[in-house]
Amino acid sequence: MIGWLRKRLAARYLYHTGLWKAASRGVISLSLLGICLAAPGMPTGLGGGADLLLFGLLTAVGSWLAAHAVAIVLSFVYVPVPRLFAGYALYAGTEIYLLSYSADLTAASSLAIAAVLTAAAAGTAAAVALLRRLPAAGARRQAAAAAVGAAVMLSAVWQLPAADPAAEPVLADSADGYTPADAADGGDSADALDSVLGAGLYAGDPAAAGPYAxxxxxxxxxxxxxxxxxxxxxxxxxxxxxxxxxxxxxxxxxxxxxxxxxxxxxxxxxxxxxxxxxxxxxxxxxxxxxxxxxxxxxxxxxxxxxxxxxxxxxxxxxxxxxxxxxxxxxxxxxxxxxxxxxxxxxxxxxxxxxxxxxxxxxxxxxxxxxxxxxxxxxxxxxxxxxxxxxxxxxxxxxxxxxxxxxxxxxxxxxxxxxxxxxxxxxxxxxxxxxxxxxxxxxxxxxxxxxxxxxxxxxxxxxxxxxxxxxxxxxxxxxxxxxxxxxxxxxxxxxxxxxxxxxxxxxxxxxxxxxxxxxxxxxxxxxxxxxxxxxxxxxxxxxxxxxxxxxxxxxGSFAAIADFEEDGDRRTLTAAGTAEATGFNEWSEGEALSRSRNGKGTKGVILEWDGTASYTLRLQRGEMNGQFAKAAEPAVLTFAIADLSRDLPEAGGKNKRAVNPGSSITVEWITADGKRREVPLASVMQWEEPEFVTFTRLPFLEDTIDDGKYKEPNEPVYQTVRVPLGTTKAEDIVQVAFRMDGGAGKAMLDHVGFASE
Missing domain, CATH: 3.40.50.1820 (Alpha/Beta hydrolase fold, catalytic domain)
Structure with missing residues (x-):
């Protein structure tokens, strides 16, 4: 029995020769690299250098013990494989799997990543060993070619998600983007903003250091x-x-x-x-x-x-x-x-x-x-x-x-x-x-x-x-x-x-x-x-x-409609009624976050494909007295969020909306019949929605961390303030939003008057 045990223990080295030794070195290196990358994410408090040394030492000892334990088991059951390599590969694969799973990847994704990286590490090390056996000059050329090829392939795979130009942001300073200083009329930025928004800003840069030591x-x-x-x-x-x-x-x-x-x-x-x-x-x-x-x-x-x-x-x-x-x-x-x-x-x-x-x-x-x-x-x-x-x-x-x-x-x-x-x-x-x-x-x-x-x-x-x-x-x-x-x-x-x-x-x-x-x-x-x-x-x-x-x-805001009162799309917060024509959808609903959970506020949802109009009719009388707190000069104010992520034409994940900047005109009518129209673009740029890719590997977006990154867009409100000039808020009897072309879907909320 003792003799048989000795033979079985010695047999753990069976088949462990040549390229399999090189492959073992590859997966050992993968284990050490993996733990070095993970060490900063699980500090002990001893310091970064000490953590690297500690985890590296434990990994080296652990992989050696695990490899020999696996090899002994395989030897005892007479499995004819490179047994030590199998042990080292199993240890490295298990480590990569656990590290991936702890990063909130699914079990299937973690297993796939562990298998691919373990095979790549073993294959690369074996290939290098094989190239070293060739004549020196040829080996150097082939090794250089292999290294360049591997680098190109790795770069291509790693950068693949960024290759989709639709996923790239339109920066504020890009040639075709929107520069915040530019007003809609295209004039000098300071003058244009003053004409749109009122008096200039006379305070200095708030991020500049102040006068206090x-x-x-x-x-x-x-x-x-x-x-x-x-x-x-x-x-x-x-x-x-x-x-x-x-x-x-x-x-x-x-x-x-x-x-x-x-x-x-x-x-x-x-x-x-x-x-x-x-x-x-x-x-x-x-x-x-x-x-x-x-x-x-x-x-x-x-x-x-x-x-x-x-x-x-x-x-x-x-x-x-x-x-x-x-x-x-x-x-x-x-x-x-x-x-x-x-x-x-x-x-x-x-x-x-x-x-x-x-x-x-x-x-x-x-x-x-x-x-x-x-x-x-x-x-x-x-x-x-x-x-x-x-x-x-x-x-x-x-x-x-x-x-x-x-x-x-x-x-x-x-x-x-x-x-x-x-x-x-x-x-x-x-x-x-x-x-x-x-x-x-x-x-x-x-x-x-x-x-x-x-x-x-x-x-x-x-x-x-x-x-x-x-x-x-x-x-x-x-x-x-x-x-x-x-x-x-x-x-x-x-x-x-x-x-x-x-x-x-x-x-x-x-x-x-x-x-x-x-x-x-x-x-x-x-x-x-x-x-x-x-x-x-x-x-x-x-x-x-x-x-x-x-x-x-x-505190000066007085609501015409905040859509919180009763769920009836035709009623307003103030006394009056709402009506809409030409919309594919007209409903009230809760604003939803990226994960499609409620934000704690409701709005009116409007979807159009062509000309449409949403009108708020106010009743003269007691309710209009509340608008008096919007002291003159006053503004018509509302919040608008782009919902084009829900349009089929948006093209799905990582694609821009069809036309989020559709022509919208705001108008109001006073009790004496005076009408004024203001194009939305003349007071505020309605920015395109942002579609985000979070990970380098697109297939992970829907699965990592229970689908945390599944939704590429979150509709967010932009407040728009339209100056009323000499018009008193309490004199207005009708406010309307006209969509004059294109397609779009948006949510309106917090429509009302406020002090300028």
Whole structure:
């Protein structure tokens, strides 16, 4: 028996000669390459170099052990194959399969990728070994030819999805594209905009540094294991807080990494404070969910420095301990904990502000507080601004925050999931949201939902809500620490990165809008309002490497029709009726996101193929008195979204719509019979819809991450504001939208009057 066992063990090397040895080296190399690509996506906290060394060593040992184990089994059952090679190939294929599956690919796609890459690695290594056996000169020529051929083939396969010109964006600065500074009449950009939109914008570039010198320092626990700025380099020490009321479980690996658990979460922050004395507006910035070991709070320095130079106290809040880790997961109920931590920072800052000698003493204007959040942080800031919906039972916390007025909330690519079955509802709080069409993480424009849940009861308060949708922006580049990819490695390698705007450009757009938003709402600088009413006012400031869609509404808005009242397409919010002629479809329905889930607002859906007209007839009387709050000069305002993705002529995935710029004319009639017509193109360019390819391999679009990338387009609203001139809103008895040719499908919403 012992002799037989020895023979069987020795037989594991049977057939393992020549080309099979070379093929084994190929699949071993594939295993090492795969783990090196995956290592940055599953950090241990030891550092990038240490992770590569550790994972590489484990892979080398693991593949050797697995190969010999498989070879022994095959030897014992007398399978006549190259047994060691089979073991190495099985290990490499299994590793690639698991890495692909963890990147949200389906089992079938992961298996196919693993099989192809394993076969390619083995075949390439064997081919190289075979070429080495040829005479030296011939071998060199053939090896060079093979290398060039392989490179060409790999490049062709990798770039295939980008070859479809219909999938490429029309950039704002391209020859046949639309330059935001250009008005419809083609005149000088500044004069043309003034003629269309009113007075010029006299405030300077909001992304330019302001006149204030500022200092940088940190506050925190003083004993952070990984960052000196929250350890022995901290300026102000804070007392940890107990979050066990919201987090029920804290894995031991998470405690091992951080040195604390849910009962002692640190209150850490990076501060950019303007020099001088006297109270200044306070702005907290909070990151979203990223790999816990790759810290996120240092990624908003570009905002902190800019805001401090313009007179705001800016603080980037550390909530990395609430983020996901490959090794210890993510805390339960993390969304509520994120919002709660923001409130604890405000509580701590109020305490600092009452201590003589403290840098915050007398420096914060508690009537002017703004919150900025990114991703899950974008949802957390809205929750914090509506804190009593979740934290009414926190008596001391809520009492300590008396006198704190959160006036402004800005969210970059926010999430919007229900927490305890509830969502934030903002009233008389200014709201701004930014989103990219090429966001491969938060693919739906969830900020649209919060925009629709933001309302105003105070006319003339200066509060407003606005959104900006950028066709070439992604998710990660709002944070300088998150890299260029929206998915961690190795899955991020599958994402198409070519059309995405440069990180500096994306952050430049964020600086323009967020700085102007805070100037308007916390510094009461009304000059910046025009930027939110029409993005073209920022044409000299905004990058031209993307196209923009924007929404705007303030407390002066009085609705003719918001389509929320009863589902009857013929009734209006105001007293009156609606009628339509010449449409293939005329119905009311909910606006749908990319994933075809509701956005929380309804509109009227109009589909036409030729001449059509949609008319709103208003009854004179009591209801028209509500339009008086749209003080003169007033505008007719409405939001329009392109639904041509649902037209059969749109050509399916990655194809442009047939004619999204169909001729539309807006007209109104007053009680004395005066009529005025305004072509839509004379006041606002109706941009083509954006159709997006997220991955390099088109067959993955419909399957990866449960079809997350299946829909190539999300209809987004563009607000249009048509000046009424000397006409009073309350004198108008009819508003009509005429489609004078071509084909199209659109949704109208928020039709009404507002102050100019």
């Amino acid at each position: 500022f200092r940088y320092f940190t506050y925190g626990s003083g004993d952070d294991r990984h960052r000196a700025e929250y350890g022995n380099g901290v300026t102000l020490k804070t007392v940890p807080v107990d979050a066990s009321a919201y987090i029920s479980d804290w894995p031991w690996l998470k405690k091992l990494f951080w040195g604390f658990d849910r009962k002692s979460l640190p209150v850490n922050g990076r501060v950019w404070m303007p020099e001088g004395s006297g109270p200044r507006p306070l702005v907290l910035i909070v990151h979203g969910n990223h790999l816990m070991e790759q810290f996120s709070d240092d990624g908003y320095g570009y905002l902190g420095q800019l805001l401090a130079s313009r007179g705001f106290i800016a603080i980037s809040v550390d909530e990395n301990f609430l983020n996901y880790s490959v090794w210890s997961g993510i805390p339960d109920n993390d969304m509520k904990a994120r919002a709660w931590m923001l409130l604890k920072h405000l509580q701590q800052l109020k305490a600092f502000g009452s201590e003589p000698g403290n840098p915050f003493y007398g420096r914060i204007d508690w009537d002017k507080v703004g919150l900025i959040g990114h991703s899950r942080g974008g949802q957390a800031v809205a929750m914090a601004a509506d804190a009593r919906r979740w934290f009414a039972g926190e008596d001391k916390l809520m009492k300590d925050l008396n006198g704190v007025r959160i006036r402004s909330v800005a969210a970059m690519a926010p999430t919007d999931r229900a927490v305890d079955g509830k969502h934030a509802e903002l009233n008389d709080v200014a709201y701004l949201t930014l989103q990219g069409a090429r966001d491969a993480d938060v693919t739906d424009f969830y900020g649209d939902r919060q925009y629709n849940r933001t309302t105003f009861t105070q006319t003339g308060s200066g509060m407003f809500k606005a959104s900006l949708y950028m066709t070439n922006a992604n998710h990660s580049r709002f944070n300088t620490s998150w890299g260029s990819m929206d998915q961690k490695l190795p899955g991020g390698l599958l994402l198409e990165l070519k059309p995405i705007m440069d990180g500096d450009d994306q952050r430049r757009a964020a600086q323009v809008y967020i700085s102007a938003f805070l100037e308007a709402t916390l510094h009461d600088n009304a000059a910046y309002a025009k930027l939110f009413q029409d993005y073209r006012y920022g044409s000299d400031w905004l990058p031209s490497t993307t196209r923009y869609y924007s929404q705007y509404e303030d």
